[in-house]
Amino acid sequence: MTAPHLLLVLIPTTALTFLFSWLQKLAGVPLSFEVRYWTSFPIAFVVSIVVAWPLARIFRVPPLMIFSGPCPDCRRRPPGWWAAPGTGDKLTLQCGNCGERVELWLKKPSQPSDAGFAVPSYALRAPKFLGLWRRIDMEPPQRKRHG
Ligand SMILES: [Zn+2]
Numbered sequence: 271m272t273a274p275h276l277l278l279v280l281i282p283t284t285a286l287t288f289l290f291s292w293l294q295k296l297a298g299v300p301l302s303f304e305v306r307y308w309t310s311f312p313i314a315f316v317v318s319i320v321v322a323w324p325l326a327r328i329f330r331v332p333p334l335m336i337f338s339g340p341c342p343d344c345r346r347r348p349p350g351w352w353a354a355p356g357t358g359d360k361l362t363l364q365c366g367n368c369g370e371r372v373e374l375w376l377k378k379p380s381q382p383s384d385a386g387f388a389v390p391s392y393a394l395r396a397p398k399f400l401g402l403w404r405r406i407d408m409e410p411p412q413r414k415r416h417g
Contacts, residue, residue: 338351
């Protein structure tokens, strides 16, 4: 969790909380501002997690890696992943425990051959901002059935 991550969630959450509170008022919800605010907050927070990813891509902020891992080599969830500078759509990460290199695709490679998986490779799963990932270099190749 870094300051950009915090801002990418806090700013939309605050804006949306006020927006939802205001919409409740427009809809004639007979509640005080405080109650409307705190009922809007959880919804605004969830929406912000979804909205944060496109914003993060614009500002080139990597995903929050709290749910990523475990490392394919040491099988542990490292305290951190070191990122090497890479192209826009792919991050090269190094395990903070054992130094194993993995690749994290920020958008799904269009074809497996594009990826040329030289190291364990992952793609993000929704909500992508949280850094949930799934392995993509060990998916069984699609076989044509004869018959
Ligand atoms: Zn490791």
